[in-house]
Amino acid sequence: ENILEQIRSMPETLHKQNFADPKSLAAEIAGKNKPLKIALDYDGTLFPIVRVAATAIPDHDLRQIIRDLALVSDLNIVSGRPMDELRSWFAGIGVKLHAEHGAVSDEEGLRPSVTTAETQTFDRLSAAVHLIAKKFPGTRVERKLFSCCFHYRNAEEHDGLEASEAFKTLVKNEFPMLEVMSGKKAVEARFPHLHKGIVVKRLSEDGIESCLVAIGDDRTDEDMFEAVPETGFSVVVGGHPSHARFRLRDSEDVRALLQELGKILSLAQEPRDSREFPMKQGLR
Numbered sequence: 001e002n003i004l005e006q007i008r009s010m011p012e013t014l015h016k017q018n019f020a021d022p023k024s025l026a027a028e029i030a031g032k033n034k035p036l037k038i039a040l041d042y043d044g045t046l047f048p049i050v051r052v053a054a055t056a057i058p059d060h061d062l063r064q065i066i067r068d069l070a071l072v073s074d075l076n077i078v079s080g081r082p083m084d085e086l087r088s089w090f091a092g093i094g095v096k097l098h099a100e101h102g103a104v105s106d107e108e109g110l111r112p113s114v115t116t117a118e119t120q121t122f123d124r125l126s127a128a129v130h131l132i133a134k135k136f137p138g139t140r141v142e143r144k145l146f147s148c149c150f151h152y153r154n155a156e157e158h159d160g161l162e163a164s165e166a167f168k169t170l171v172k173n174e175f176p177m178l179e180v181m182s183g184k185k186a187v188e189a190r191f192p193h194l195h196k197g198i199v200v201k202r203l204s205e206d207g208i209e210s211c212l213v214a215i216g217d218d219r220t221d222e223d224m225f226e227a228v229p230e231t232g233f234s235v236v237v238g239g240h241p242s243h244a245r246f247r248l249r250d251s252e253d254v255r256a257l258l259q260e261l262g263k264i265l266s267l268a269q270e271p272r273d274s275r276e277f278p279m280k281q282g283l284r
Contacts, residue, residue, distance in 0.1 A: 020235075020246050022256035029233055030264040032211040036073040037203045039196075039224055040258075041216035042081060045237050048251045049184055051153055058089050065259050070094030072265035074210070076203070078102055078196045080188070080220060082144060101220050103146035103194040107202075118191065122148050125175055125189060129167060136163040146194050153185035160185065183218045197223035204229050214244075215254060 029036070040046055046066075047056045058066075069075050076096045079086060083099035083106075090097060098105045126143040129150055133139045138155030141148065150167045152160035164187045171180050171189045178189040196216070204212050204227065212232035214224040225234035225243045236244035237254060248254055 018247070019239075019249050019253070022248065022253045023260045025233075025235070025246060025248075026257050026260035026264060029211065029213060029261060030268070032231075034209060034211040036261075036265070037076070037210045037212045038069070038073050039076045039078050039200050039203065039212070039214040040254075041196075041218065041221050041224075042077055042079040042086075044184065044217035045215055045221075045251060045254055046077075053151075062255065063090070063093060065255055065262065066090065066095050067093040068262040068266065069258055072262060072269055074203070076199060078199050078216075078224065080144075080149070080183075098196075098199045100144050100146050101190070101194065101223075102196045102199040103144075103190075105199065107199075119145070121175065121177070122146070122189075125171070125178070128170055128174065132163055132166050132170070136160070139163050147188050147190040149186055149188040151186045181219055183220060188220075195223040196220055197227040200224045200227035204232070215248075215257075 043049060043053070043056060046062060047058060050056050066075065066077075070093060074096070075094065076098060077086060077090060078098040078101070080101050081099055083097065083104045086097045086099050096106055098107070122143065122145075125148045126141055129141045129148060133141050133150070136152070136155055136159045138159065139150065139152045140154075141150055150164065152163050155163060164182070167187050167189075168180050171178050175189065177191070179192050181188045181190065200212065200214055200223075203210075212228055213235065214221070214228050214232070215235040215237065216222075216224055217237035221236070222243055225236070228234040233246060234244040235246040235248055235254075235257075236242035237248050237250060239247070248257065
C-alpha cells in the first residue's frame with residue numbers, strides 16, 4: 001500500500017487537524033530542549049506557489065530568517081528544484097541544500113548512486129514527454145538529473161488534466177520501473193528509491209540525539225513526514241490530507257514559525273557561527 005492510498009484511508013480526524021498557531025508551535029518545538037534538525041521544502045512552504053516558477057525568488061526577509069535559524073540549528077532545505085538554483089539563492093548562509101527531492105545533496109553520504117542506464121531512462125522519457133507538451137499549450141517539461149517533471153499550471157484546466165493523464169499513461173506503459181508523483185499542477189516521474197525521506201532518515205539516524213522537524217506542502221513531502229520519528233514534528237502546509245502531525249495555513253505561517261523559533265533558540269544558546277549575512281544584489 002503506497003503513501004497516497006494510506007492517506008485516503010485515514011480517518012478524517014487524523015488528517016484534518018486544526019491549524020497550529022506558529023508561535024505556540026515554535027515554543028513547543030523549542031521546549032524539547034534538544035538540538036534541532038530541520039528539513040524544509042521550498043515551493044509552497046517557504047515561498048508561495050506562483051504561476052511562473054522562475055519568479056519564486058527568495059526575498060531578503062526569507063533569507064534573513066534562514067540565515068538566523070541556520071546559526072542555531074542543523075537547517076536543511078529539501079526541494080525539487082535543481083541544485084544550481086538553490087545554491088544561487090542560499091549559498092553562504094549556513095543552510096544545507098538537498099535538490100531534486102533529495103537525489104542531489106551537498107552532504108557527503110547523502111548522494112545516491114545513479115547509473116548511466118538510469119540517466120538514459122530519463123533522457124528517453126523527456127524526449128517522449130516533449131511530444132506531449134507540443135500538443136498542449138501552457139505545459140512544459142523539466143528534465144532534472146534524476147527525474148522528469150511535467151508542468152501544466154499555465155495550461156487550460158481541461159488541457160492540463162488531459163496532458164497529465166497522457167504523461168501517467170506513458171510512464172505506466174513505457175517506463176514501468178518509474179513511479180509518478182502528482183503535485184500541484186505537475187506530475188513527476190522518478191525512481192522509487194529517490195525521495196525526500198532519504199534526507200530526513202539520514203538526519204534521524206546519525207547517532208546524535210536531537211529533535212527533528214520537517215515542513216512541506218506537497219505529496220513529495222509525505223516521504224519526509226513518514227521518516228520523522230514519533231518524538232519529532234511533521235508539519236504540513238495547507239488543509240489537504242496528510243500524515244503530518246501538525247498543520248500550518250500557508251507560507252506566511254511557516255515564516256512566522258521559523259522566525260519565532262530562531263528568536264527562542266538564539267536566546268537559549270550561543271550561535272555556532274557569527275558570519276555576517278552576505279547580501280545579494282537583485283533579490284527583492
